[in-house]
Amino acid sequence: MTITNNLKQILDELPQGVKLVAVSKFHPNEAILEAYQAGQRIFGESKVQELSAKHDSLPKDIEWHFIGHLQTNKVKYIVPYVSLIHGIDSFKLLAEVNKQAAKAGRTVRCLLQLHIAQEETKFGFSFDECRQMLDEGQWQTLTNVKLCGLMGMASNTDNAEQIDKEFCSLHTFFEEAKQRWFANDDSFKELSMGMSHDYHAAIAAGSTLIRVGSKIFGERNY
Ligand SMILES: *Cc1c(COP(=O)(O)O)cnc(C)c1O
Numbered sequence: 001m002t003i004t005n006n007l008k009q010i011l012d013e014l015p016q017g018v019k020l021v022a023v024s025k026f027h028p029n030e031a032i033l034e035a036y037q038a039g040q041r042i043f044g045e046s047k048v049q050e051l052s053a054k055h056d057s058l059p060k061d062i063e064w065h066f067i068g069h070l071q072t073n074k075v076k077y078i079v080p081y082v083s084l085i086h087g088i089d090s091f092k093l094l095a096e097v098n099k100q101a102a103k104a105g106r107t108v109r110c111l112l113q114l115h116i117a118q119e120e121t122k123f124g125f126s127f128d129e130c131r132q133m134l135d136e137g138q139w140q141t142l143t144n145v146k147l148c149g150l151m152g153m154a155s156n157t158d159n160a161e162q163i164d165k166e167f168c169s170l171h172t173f174f175e176e177a178k179q180r181w182f183a184n185d186d187s188f189k190e191l192s193m194g195m196s197h198d199y200h201a202a203i204a205a206g207s208t209l210i211r212v213g214s215k216i217f218g219e220r221n222y
Contacts, residue, residue: 023213
């Protein structure tokens with residue numbers, strides 16, 4: 001019952017308005033089912049093949065979130081059922097999601113990923129690249145995607161000040177984006193930030209969606 005207990009611990013202290021994405025990547029269906037039986041319905045995966053296999057074999061009322069780096073050639077596999085794509089990091093990817101969503105007869109909810117960490121390896125727009133993309137306005141012609149907010153990952157560091165600074169910078173940009181491009185759009189309301197080791201700081205900085213894996217399911221065996 002470890003998973004159930006871990007889950008309850010996190011949910012018990014979650015403020016109103018903050019939702020938990022249980023990140024189940026690399027963990028088997030049995031682990032997901034334990035969390036499901038404890039009431040969890042939102043799960044996050046970062047590999048297309050793994051997500052597809054789990055979606056096919058697990059209960060249909062699970063809300064699947066794709067949280068990883070998405071390649072354009074794989075968009076078509078998840079678009080028919082995915083509930084939220086967290087990692088849109090280029091206009092090209094957004095346009096491909098739109099195209100496949102139109103084919104599937106859906107409107108797919110998406111978050112724009114911003115690069116807020118100091119590490120160079122993480123994906124995402126810079127603030128300026130994102131401003132430029134939103135200013136160009138072509139995204140508004142994509143009627144089968146819905147931009148619902150932003151996502152970011154802080155640096156993988158023990159420096160709490162650094163983490164706070166990065167989360168706050170994303171929150172500030174979120175407010176700017178809401179004001180400048182989404183003032184009349186109530187759907188633009190999600191700020192996806194915070195993982196097992198930093199979700200408290202993320203919540204303090206305004207997160208509405210935390211993505212927690214190892215603190216629920218234990219360490220992953222890569
Ligand atoms: C794996 C992953 C998480 C969860 O990480 P934990 O440290 O296990 O909580 C969150 N977000 C993204 C994008 C991930 O890839």
